[in-house]
Amino acid sequence: MRIAIDAMGGDYAPAETVKGAEKAASGNKSLEIVLVGDEKKIKEHMSGDFPNISISHTEEYVEMHESPSAALRKKPNASIIVAAKMLKERKVDALISAGNTGALLEATLLYVGRIKTDKVKIKRPAISVVLPTFNKPTILLDAGANPECKPEYLIQFAQMGCIYSKHIIGVDNPTVGLINIGSEDNKGSAVIKASYELLKSSNLNFKGNVEPSTIMKNGEVDVAVADGFTGNIVLKTAEGTGELVTRLIKKHVSNNIFAKIGGLLIKGAFRQIKKDLDHSEHGGALLFGIDGICIKAHGRAKHDAIENAVKVAVRMINKEIIKKVGEEMSEK
Amino acid sequence: MRIAIDAMGGDYAPAETVKGAEKAASGNKSLEIVLVGDEKKIKEHMSGDFPNISISHTEEYVEMHESPSAALRKKPNASIIVAAKMLKERKVDALISAGNTGALLEATLLYVGRIKTDKVKIKRPAISVVLPTFNKPTILLDAGANPECKPEYLIQFAQMGCIYSKHIIGVDNPTVGLINIGSEDNKGSAVIKASYELLKSSNLNFKGNVEPSTIMKNGEVDVAVADGFTGNIVLKTAEGTGELVTRLIKKHVSNNIFAKIGGLLIKGAFRQIKKDLDHSEHGGALLFGIDGICIKAHGRAKHDAIENAVKVAVRMINKEIIKKVGEEMSEK
Numbered sequence: 271m272r273i274a275i276d277a278m279g280g281d282y283a284p285a286e287t288v289k290g291a292e293k294a295a296s297g298n299k300s301l302e303i304v305l306v307g308d309e310k311k312i313k314e315h316m317s318g319d320f321p322n323i324s325i326s327h328t329e330e331y332v333e334m335h336e337s338p339s340a341a342l343r344k345k346p347n348a349s350i351i352v353a354a355k356m357l358k359e360r361k362v363d364a365l366i367s368a369g370n371t372g373a374l375l376e377a378t379l380l381y382v383g384r385i386k387t388d389k390v391k392i393k394r395p396a397i398s399v400v401l402p403t404f405n406k407p408t409i410l411l412d413a414g415a416n417p418e419c420k421p422e423y424l425i426q427f428a429q430m431g432c433i434y435s436k437h438i439i440g441v442d443n444p445t446v447g448l449i450n451i452g453s454e455d456n457k458g459s460a461v462i463k464a465s466y467e468l469l470k471s472s473n474l475n476f477k478g479n480v481e482p483s484t485i486m487k488n489g490e491v492d493v494a495v496a497d498g499f500t501g502n503i504v505l506k507t508a509e510g511t512g513e514l515v516t517r518l519i520k521k522h523v524s525n526n527i528f529a530k531i532g533g534l535l536i537k538g539a540f541r542q543i544k545k546d547l548d549h550s551e552h553g554g555a556l557l558f559g560i561d562g563i564c565i566k567a568h569g570r571a572k573h574d575a576i577e578n579a580v581k582v583a584v585r586m587i588n589k590e591i592i593k594k595v596g597e598e599m600s601e602k
Numbered sequence: 603m604r605i606a607i608d609a610m611g612g613d614y615a616p617a618e619t620v621k622g623a624e625k626a627a628s629g630n631k632s633l634e635i636v637l638v639g640d641e642k643k644i645k646e647h648m649s650g651d652f653p654n655i656s657i658s659h660t661e662e663y664v665e666m667h668e669s670p671s672a673a674l675r676k677k678p679n680a681s682i683i684v685a686a687k688m689l690k691e692r693k694v695d696a697l698i699s700a701g702n703t704g705a706l707l708e709a710t711l712l713y714v715g716r717i718k719t720d721k722v723k724i725k726r727p728a729i730s731v732v733l734p735t736f737n738k739p740t741i742l743l744d745a746g747a748n749p750e751c752k753p754e755y756l757i758q759f760a761q762m763g764c765i766y767s768k769h770i771i772g773v774d775n776p777t778v779g780l781i782n783i784g785s786e787d788n789k790g791s792a793v794i795k796a797s798y799e800l801l802k803s804s805n806l807n808f809k810g811n812v813e814p815s816t817i818m819k820n821g822e823v824d825v826a827v828a829d830g831f832t833g834n835i836v837l838k839t840a841e842g843t844g845e846l847v848t849r850l851i852k853k854h855v856s857n858n859i860f861a862k863i864g865g866l867l868i869k870g871a872f873r874q875i876k877k878d879l880d881h882s883e884h885g886g887a888l889l890f891g892i893d894g895i896c897i898k899a900h901g902r903a904k905h906d907a908i909e910n911a912v913k914v915a916v917r918m919i920n921k922e923i924i925k926k927v928g929e930e931m932s933e934k
Binding site: 481484 | 669734735736746749750781783786789790791792813814815816817818819830831832834835836838839840841842843844845846847848849850
């Protein structure tokens with residue numbers, strides 16, 4: 271099993287991507303990791319020799335703030351392009367990047383392409399994330415790949431979400447909800463209403479519209495479907511609110527000596543909560559619909575998030591999640 | 603100064619609306635409160651005689667789950683219609699309801715109408731809420747009145763948001779951000795992009811696109827503008843995430859004896875955080891654009907939230923916020 275990691279992608283690359291790769295490689299000897307990027311820079315951060323880590327050298331890479339299309343045109347040997355080509359040629363079984371999301375999406379669309387089988391042709395890949403909710407994880411997709419969507423995309427997202435939930439999370443007959451601003455069936459834009467009708471007439475376990483408040487609180491459904499604009503707003507609001515609460519706790523706890531002692535006593539609990547909420551702990555987002563396992567780790571991913579992403583990739587490779595799309599989906 | 607409260611609106615009406623009205627009336631003797639609703643039911647919950655509380659009797663009211671248009675047609679004497687007519691006829695200076703949001707919006711649109719002056723005509727009213735962020739409050743609008751918006755609506759929302767921020771929060775030259783899925787200027791749907799251009803060429807203190815993560819964390823801007831779909835998604839995700847974190851804390855704290863003791867010691871801090879996050883503490887949402895002060899309290903509002911809404915209404919009456927729209931806005 272071989273996994274390519276874009277060593278140059280992410281706010282803390284290559285230091286943290288290399289460290290994460292080393293930890294993943296040490297923990298799983300049957301795994302081969304290919305670090306794609308500037309060999310000299312990568313070696314500076316390597317702590318020793320790893321029999322199961324190799325380097326695919328390229329000097330170019332897309333920076334976080336660059337405009338994806340322009341950067342990819344200007345840098346045909348960017349690490350993300352090299353990695354995407356390896357995935358296309360099946361030289362690796364999965365690709366992980368914490369770099370520029372737009373560049374990852376464009377590079378994989380261009381150089382790997384979408385899933386196409388006799389039965390189904392994926393119209394758009396969706397960024398699929400695992401939302402931490404109270405009882406159980408909810409798969410949210412699309413979390414940002416397609417700001418504007420047609421109802422036909424959303425139904426495919428729902429089908430792919432169910433494949434994720436079933437095979438990766440282990441849920442039998444996953445429930446599906448459409449993210450909306452009310453649970454009544456006449457809510458939302460024309461696209462949302464048409465998507466609702468499509469989902470209702472599908473053979474999915476569709477539970478109707480769900481509000482993000484209920485999803486976050488109760489994990490109301492196993493799969494929450496949205497256009498990429500709405501999904502991204504949900505993800506970023508949840509992220510910001512989580513940080514807001516953490517900061518408020520720190521502020522109020524340091525205001526008074528009893529609270530301070532109390533704060534020390536519950537430090538362990540807090541670490542656990544931060545872990546529960548941190549979606550890098552859940553291994554990053556799958557660009558589901560690309561014809562190969564392609565995982566986007568958080569831009570601020572540290573080594574443990576990279577290591578987690580590798581673990582998720584391994585699970586997805588073992589479960590043959592891409593193959594499942596061809597086996598279980600069909601043009602309704 | 604007279605304020606009408608829809609006594610029958612809200613999950614805990616009339617018990618909590620009546621109790622909230624009593625507290626507000628006791629705290630401010632110069633205020634007159636008119637409870638609109640079923641006299642018999644209201645009196646059952648009144649704890650005594652209040653010289654500054656009167657009742658405007660009507661037996662009909664819109665229930666929380668009813669379809670707004672149908673309910674208003676069927677019940678011409680619904681409490682919310684009676685209250686809206688009082689606002690229109692200037693028999694009261696403000697209206698507060700914790701009831702069905704759609705019904706409140708339709709009733710006020712129909713029976714009060716939008717702000718129209720020589721200089722400006724409000725195209726759509728926007729639900730304007732005060733988001734609790736870390737450093738300072740951010741006014742979010744539209745938080746749900748108009749799921750689909752034109753750029754011309756969004757620029758009016760921004761202008762109204764600035765009036766709110768300036769006169770109610772006390773911010774000089776408030777900053778404005780457009781809620782988007784990235785801070786780059788080419789992000790989002792066609793409507794968002796066109797709104798961006800309009801805002802950029804306006805004389806507002808426009809800071810460009812802002813992501814909800816930054817707003818929640820840092821209170822990046824004083825006024826955050828969005829279409830009602832996006833704004834509502836932000837509000838409900840923040841609400842759900844806040845509750846999720848609180849529930850996670852409770853779960854982990856009760857897991858171990860030290861954490862339990864710690865939890866007790868920081869109870870006060872938590873109460874404060876809950877207060878910081880609870881937007882009912884901020885007095886509910888203004889239906890800004892209606893030609894009269896019309897405040898929507900949370901459906902789950904208890905008496906303290908109603909009391910707070912009255913306080914906010916008093917501030918808005920004193921600051922003549924509706925008049926400010928005519929004075930400070932113009933068709934650009």
